[in-house]
Amino acid sequence: MTIDRARLAELTAREAGVFAAARPRSRSEWERASRHLPGGVPMLWMRKWPGPWPVYVASGWGSHFLCVDGIDHVDFCLGDTGAMSGHAPAAAVAAIAAQLEHGSTFMLPTRRASQAGDLLAERFGLPEWQFTLSATDANRTLIRYARQVTGRRKILIHDHSYHGTVDETFASLAPDGEVVPRRGSIGAPVPVSETTAVVQFNDVPALGRALATGEIAAVLIEPAMTNVGIVLPDPGYLDAVRALCTRYGAILVHDETHTLSAGPGGMTRELGLEPDAIVLGKTIAGGVPAGVFGMSAAFGDRVRASVRLEDIDVGGVGGTLAGNALSIAGVVATLGEVLVPAAWEPMVARATEWTAGVQSVIDEFQAPWQVTQLGARGEYSFRPTAPRHGAEAAAADDFELQQFLHLHALNRGILMTPFHNMALMSPATTSEDVARHTEHFREAVGALFA
Ligand SMILES: Cc1ncc(COP(=O)(O)O)c(C=O)c1O
Structure with a gap:
């Protein structure tokens, strides 16, 4: 019809x-x-x-x-x-307003920082957490870290995925298999084929071929696509992604910014998956700007071993307001009192x-x-x-x-x-x-x- x-x-x-x-x-x-x-x-x-x-x-x-x-x-x-979490959820509003009265940003951690870390680790299963102002920032940071620890240049994404305004992700797969700019991409710094490999979701052989080049630092995926309609993974697809990343030494990042809808610990927890890193944002602080990313102990160790304290503020990872007291208060209230598993x-x-x-x-x-x-x-x-x-x-x-x-x-x-x-x-x-x-x-x- x-x-x-x-x-x-x-x-x-x-x-x-x-x-x-x-x-x-x-x-x-x-x-x-x-x-x-x-x-x-x-x-x-x-x-x-x-x-x-x-x-x-x-x-x-x-x-x-x-x-x-x-x-x-x-x-x-x-x-x-x-x-x-719904608009103006009472518990988050109260915690955020209370923090506002005591100052919103210090460049120092507050007492709630440890609570936020505990809640995130328990909920999403990864042991090490850091804070940004958005999911976009969290994705950007992980891409930098993955490049740093692997010494490789490219990332891999799914065709028609969206991970925020991250330069490397504005790539599409042309019918002839070429990597081309995504339609509408504005002001790309370099040709995307230099930074990015693209495969179709659920295409295990294509993923294997792309990873076998040895060029891929990170595989950045939503466990189910949510930005081009919802596309669910075939049975076994996400396990195959994990196995191929391990085999070829790429860092696997699950962007759960939207797929958190699948359950309290996102699809990662629902399906018992084991990424090297997880990204969340948007709702994670009850509407106050915040992004977070979690890392496995092994990935976290590699990251720490690769950066020098002396240069840590100018290395391309940061953000003056990242991890501010207000965002942290929002994360604690949201995970602890609003978006609880029930x-x-x-x-x-x-x-x-x-x-x-x-x-x-x-x-x-x-x-x-x-x-x-x-x-x-x-x-x-x-x-x-x-x-x-x-x-x-x-x-x-x-x-x-x-x-x-x-x-x-x-x-x-x-x-x-x-x-x-x-x-x-x-x-x-x-x-x-x-x-x-x-x-x-x-x-x-x-x-x-x-
Ligand atoms: C899966 C996913 N990741 C990251 C982002 C970026 O979120 P933000 O624009 O809040 O940085 C989006 C935004 O829609 C998204 O859908």
Whole structure:
């Protein structure tokens, strides 16, 4: 069944009219902000949301937020995982506010540092932890460390993966097997083929060939892809990745920034995996900027042996605000009191309801689409079967269709993760919140396929 493009354009125009009529205050904010902020937004990518202007937020709590026009929204985007703990979780707010009253940054550790280390080690199974301001920074740092200890130049990533704004990761695999810049890559410092090898997810032979070159310092992966739709690993794939990294001496980094949705210890703990390093960020400090990375004892030893104390502040790893007292307080409160292991039970139950709701609509209208769940998150894609790798998943992208569905959702008080068809559950998300999505999805898909 194909999409009638004329009908899609007509439906989108109708929704744009509904949006415009309902959001005059957001429009005023946008006009004011546009005086000094390009596009009226603090970061240009915020213009990629659907609608004639952005929605400006007044206040958020739990799984909801109010926009400046007073419209209540169920938030399934949750700051694209930054607010996976729900907005303004009371325990984290109290701990962060208390720390703020005593100073936010010192370039010295506070008493909570040891608690944060203990919580991270116990939760994720790796013994040594360090702090950054973002998951991007954590990935960058690990790439430097991996190069340093292996003496090799390249990293390896999966095609169509995303690991933050890390230069080396803006690479794609062309159909002829060449490594080329990712579409839209801005201002690359050197040709990516010099820094990066790319293989498709779930392609063990290709991974083996790339590692056998002996050029790869680090293999940086999400254990399941979450930035091109959700792509789950084939049985045994992640074990094969581990075995090949060991065989060829590459450092294996699991970026669990999003896959933390799979369980309290991410996919690493869910599946009993053994990476050399793990990265987390976004939600890890309850919304205060923080990234963390954990290292195995063996990798940590190699790192320490390779850096001199005298030069440690100017070696390309650091950040003045990294490990600040506020982030550390946020990590302790979030892991200790908000995103505790028991929180996954309701989050996963809501995601299961969300997935079932989407599937029921797909079945009802025989839409040639599929939906995948990864613990507390779910995502549908515009293809009939689950993708096995990034290129397959990316081929199903449909920007116009996605913009329509997101706009239709917004007009019914639902925020979906932008640039995806993804929904994330927080501990505060309710079955009523999920039902609101199912109702919108049925109406939108019905309008498309009726
Ligand atoms: C898997 C993964 N890693 C790292 C990042 C980077 O996170 P941040 O932009 O907070 O640095 C992202 C962002 O979407 C991500 O999805």
